Amino acid sequence: MEILGKLLGNEGRVKIMRLFLLNRSNGFTTKEIIKRSRVSALVARRELRLLASVNFVKKRTDDWIFNPTFKYGEEFKNLLLSSDSLNNQNILNYFKKAGKVKLLLTSGIFIKNPDSRVDMLLVGDSMKRSKIEEGVKRIEAEMGAELTYAVFDTKEFLYRLNMYDKLIRDILDYPHEVVLQSKELSTQTLKKV
Helix, strand or coil: CHHHHHHHCCHHHHHHHHHHHHCCCCEECHHHHHHHHCCCHHHHHHHHHHHHHCCCEEEECCEEEECCCCCCHHHHHHHHHHCCCCCHHHHHHCCCCCCEEEEEEECHHHHCCCCCCCCEEEEEECCCHHHHHHHHHHHHHHHCCCCCEEEEEHHHHHHHHHCCCHHHHHHHHCCCEEEEECCCCCHHHHHHC
């Protein structure tokens, strides 16, 4: 995001633009924009004024919506949504303090596959729910969209894997990217079942 932030003025603008581009039919109050984009109130108000001045967004009673007549909507969508602002190391860094992560898979929004059941699968031990949620919120702010994710401890994940659990099979059998995989959860273990 650093490059896009520099090119477009700042990271806050990029986050807000992504929020609207991924949620074109939704309206957001200024408070919701601040919360979902994780920017300050000052930055949000300044960027919304600027984006409204170029017709990227428009004010609708109590909320802001993407302006469907914005001339460069598709171009910005292609630029902002196809950029690799979150590499695997950045994603891992968000979960450093979440516990002993043994498997982290991304799918869905990360690989531009809207048919995925989840956007992220996290498996590990001694996982701290609050730290996981904090990491997810930070990724959501950068991505501009809410994530669907599943979290399992290793024992439960392996049990579900061996029982051919539909959710686990749907994640593993369809397109996904491996961000982190421990030796305990090797590729052979995941494919054997």
